[in-house]
Amino acid sequence: MIQRIYLDHAATTPMRPEAVAAVAEGMARWANPSSPHAEGRAARAALEDARARIKAALGWEGELIFTSGASEALAIALGRAKAERRLVSAVEHDAVFRAAPGADVLPLFQDDQVSMPATPDTDFLRDYLKRSGKALVAIQSINSETGTNLLPFARNPAIEEVREAGGILLSDCSQSAGKYPLPPADLIALSAHKLGGPPGIGALLVRDLALIEPGGGQEFGYRGGTENLPGALGLAAALEAGDDDSWGTSVEQRFAFKDLLYGDDSEVIQQGVQCAHIFAVAMSRMSAAAQLIRFDALGFAVSAGSACSSGTLKRSRALKGFGVPDEVADRTIRVSLGWSTTPEELDAFAAAYREAAEQAKANA
Numbered sequence: 388m389i390q391r392i393y394l395d396h397a398a399t400t401p402m403r404p405e406a407v408a409a410v411a412e413g414m415a416r417w418a419n420p421s422s423p424h425a426e427g428r429a430a431r432a433a434l435e436d437a438r439a440r441i442k443a444a445l446g447w448e449g450e451l452i453f454t455s456g457a458s459e460a461l462a463i464a465l466g467r468a469k470a471e472r473r474l475v476s477a478v479e480h481d482a483v484f485r486a487a488p489g490a491d492v493l494p495l496f497q498d499d500q501v502s503m504p505a506t507p508d509t510d511f512l513r514d515y516l517k518r519s520g521k522a523l524v525a526i527q528s529i530n531s532e533t534g535t536n537l538l539p540f541a542r543n544p545a546i547e548e549v550r551e552a553g554g555i556l557l558s559d560c561s562q563s564a565g566k567y568p569l570p571p572a573d574l575i576a577l578s579a580h581k582l583g584g585p586p587g588i589g590a591l592l593v594r595d596l597a598l599i600e601p602g603g604g605q606e607f608g609y610r611g612g613t614e615n616l617p618g619a620l621g622l623a624a625a626l627e628a629g630d631d632d633s634w635g636t637s638v639e640q641r642f643a644f645k646d647l648l649y650g651d652d653s654e655v656i657q658q659g660v661q662c663a664h665i666f667a668v669a670m671s672r673m674s675a676a677a678q679l680i681r682f683d684a685l686g687f688a689v690s691a692g693s694a695c696s697s698g699t700l701k702r703s704r705a706l707k708g709f710g711v712p713d714e715v716a717d718r719t720i721r722v723s724l725g726w727s728t729t730p731e732e733l734d735a736f737a738a739a740y741r742e743a744a745e746q747a748k749a750n751a
Contacts, residue, residue, distance in 0.1 A: 441622055469555075557572060672751050
């Protein structure tokens with residue numbers, strides 16, 4: 388039997404033991420948190436405790452609406468924000484484009500002195516915000532396909548432009564929540580299964596509930612459906628257990644691994660500030676599809692983009708938005724690391740990757 392090595396944590400990461408235990412605890416509290424009887428009140432108290440713990444772990448002082456995941460959180464934000472216009476960055480997750488059909492697209496800044504664009508085009512953004520009507524601007528925190536951090540600083544030019552114009556800033560923090568500080572956005576979407584929590588639970592963080600239209604009978608009147616208490620407890624436990632010291636690899640080891648993937652026949656695609664757990668790498672003489680087949684047969688789980696689109700192997704919207712040429716994008720795979728990744732696993736994949744690149748060169 389091949390010993391499998393999982394390197395697709397940006398799609399989903401294994402649940403932390405603490406989260407598994409918390410979900411089991413929640414399943415023992417089977418009452419509906421919205422029921423008025425003693426059992427329901429006990430479940431409600433546990434739900435609100437989880438809400439407070441999650442906000443504390445994230446350093447969030449606003450409101451928190453539980454959702455089924457980041458996709459629903461984004462749909463609520465984009466569909467119900469009190470704004471007349473929607474502007475979304477060119478490299479957002481497909482869930483953003485599905486939730487905001489017809490939205491205007493914010494391109495990324497192209498600097499002749501760098502190989503790839505890295506930040507939202509602030510000139511375009513400034514001109515857009517001058518138009519009539521309040522704007523909702525969606526700019527993700529960390530891109531799920533390249534690991535590029537689009538909002539790396541507390542005082543980011545794009546953030547300042549939106550704030551000064553009186554707009555609403557939405558940030559998809561699916562790949563950064565629980566790993567990096569949250570950006571100072573008005574609305575933030577996150578998902579538990581990206582950070583060691585259970586699938587089926589996420590949250591929309593809201594600076595002020597007055598920013599969005601209500602809808603639904605639960606979650607302060609902003610979402611319908613019985614609350615997922617086991618999921619909420621699992622999310623809280625995962626966040627509390629998920630500091631840097633709990634990872635099996637250090638930041639230095641992860642960046643050293645990225646450097647091992649470089650070579651005459653491969654390149655790591657970087658567009659500026661790079662996170663330490665998602666890397667996009669293009670092999671010169673082998674398609675992404677062929678690489679996925681080869682590495683899967685060798686026991687490595689990697690991907691060719693976000694999980695919502697990689698099953699079709701369609702050309703990546705994000706890579707195109709970053710300015711990556713189609714012929715490079717077609718040879719690009721994503722290697723993403725998680726809390727359970729070990730240094731030995733990184734060494735094993737780096738060796739397998741270099742061998743594949745060398746064989747492809749020899750067969751060319």
